[in-house]
Amino acid sequence: MKLNDLLEKNIVRLAPMAGVSNAPFRTICLDNGSGFVTTEEIDSISLVYNKSERTRLITAFSEYENPIAMQLLGCDSESLTESSKILQDLGASIIDINMGCPVPKITKKGKGAALMKDITQTAKLIKSIRNITKIPLTVKIRSGWDENNINAVEFSKMLESEGVDGITVHPRSRAQRYEGNSKWSIIKEVVDSIKIPVTGNGDVKSYDDAKRMIEFTKCKSVMIGRGAIGNPWVFNKSLEELSYEEKELFKKKTIINHLRQIKNYFPKKNLDIQIKKNLSYYAKGFYNSRELRQKIFRSSDPIENVIELFFKLFDRNVEKNKLEKISV
Numbered sequence: 001m002k003l004n005d006l007l008e009k010n011i012v013r014l015a016p017m018a019g020v021s022n023a024p025f026r027t028i029c030l031d032n033g034s035g036f037v038t039t040e041e042i043d044s045i046s047l048v049y050n051k052s053e054r055t056r057l058i059t060a061f062s063e064y065e066n067p068i069a070m071q072l073l074g075c076d077s078e079s080l081t082e083s084s085k086i087l088q089d090l091g092a093s094i095i096d097i098n099m100g101c102p103v104p105k106i107t108k109k110g111k112g113a114a115l116m117k118d119i120t121q122t123a124k125l126i127k128s129i130r131n132i133t134k135i136p137l138t139v140k141i142r143s144g145w146d147e148n149n150i151n152a153v154e155f156s157k158m159l160e161s162e163g164v165d166g167i168t169v170h171p172r173s174r175a176q177r178y179e180g181n182s183k184w185s186i187i188k189e190v191v192d193s194i195k196i197p198v199t200g201n202g203d204v205k206s207y208d209d210a211k212r213m214i215e216f217t218k219c220k221s222v223m224i225g226r227g228a229i230g231n232p233w234v235f236n237k238s239l240e241e242l243s244y245e246e247k248e249l250f251k252k253k254t255i256i257n258h259l260r261q262i263k264n265y266f267p268k269k270n271l272d273i274q275i276k277k278n279l280s281y282y283a284k285g286f287y288n289s290r291e292l293r294q295k296i297f298r299s300s301d302p303i304e305n306v307i308e309l310f311f312k313l314f315d316r317n318v319e320k321n322k323l324e325k326i327s328v
């Protein structure tokens with residue numbers, strides 16, 4: 001299938017996030033209307049040479065996740081081409097290459113955003129991946145290495161000329177990491193300078209933000225990252241039509257379903273930590289949320305008791321909000 005057809009489905013979709021965009025969360029976001037999902041980054045060397053339990057887990061996806069983009073993190077042609085083949089054989093619909101990760105332990109090895117530093121070298125790398133990849137190939141980039149080296153436009157032109165099918169732009173530099181605001185004007189500059197579809201990303205917290213980003217930049221679609229954590233219904237347009245009670249009931253059912261997905265996916269040894277982590281994300285907007293999230297996270301009670309506590313707090317929060325609405 002062509003990338004443009006895959007992008008038509010929905011203007012917003014879940015961003016790849018290590019430790020977050022795993023199969024259970026991707027499933028919940030799809031249930032809520034996200035466009036096609038992307039796996040968290042998969043290290044190309046680990047995938048080719050080290051068939052660990054973790055690699056098996058992060059490359060696993062269900063039939064429901066169709067189409068699926070699978071993201072690779074790497075910097076050498078040998079492991080990136082070999083791992084692209086492996087992912088293609090596993091059933092990936094799109095191969096996405098991470099050229100935006102700002103984490104020093106990654107960039108020190110020449111991976112992630114470090115690939116934006118040397119356009120000529122990265123062009124050779126992309127050529128080798130393009131040669132063996134039959135499915136759509138996309139790349140996720142930042143605005144550049146640092147404020148003195150903003151090269152998203154030049155870099156995107158190179159990617160287009162090497163046959164990449166689409167680009168996602170998170171318009172912060174590697175040096176900015178997640179600080180400051182993302183500069184949507186850079187997404188617009190990229191859109192104006194290439195013909196392949198551009199996905200905009202950065203600081204989108206709602207469907208309306210996504211529409212604003214598209215209007216301003218003319219990008220084809222939008223990825224939401226942090227705005228979806230503990231908030232997978234950000235993709236769900238129909239929620240607006242529900243009453244407060246209906247909305248909260250919907251959220252409760254979604255969380256229960258997410259927990260079910262987590263229990264089916266993670267090995268027993270990771271279960272408790274995954275459940276606590278996600279419940280504390282969902283408790284983000286609760287009254288006294290800081291305290292409650294710590295309570296959930298640090299609890300040494302059996303996990304079923306922690307889940308029970310969470311839903312008690314959930315119900316209490318709904319009641320408090322209702323009372324507040326009445327008194328206004």
Ligand SMILES: Cc1cc2nc3c(=O)[nH]c(=O)nc-3n(C[C@H](O)[C@H](O)[C@H](O)COP(=O)(O)O)c2cc1C
Binds near residue numbers: 018101201224
């Ligand atoms: C916890 C976390 C993990 C991330 N992991 C990845 C990753 O594996 N691959 C990637 O391309 N970007 C990753 N990102 C970056 C996001 O995909 C996204 O570009 C960034 O968060 C900006 O979008 P947002 O403002 O919607 O969050 C990660 C971000 C966060 C917060």
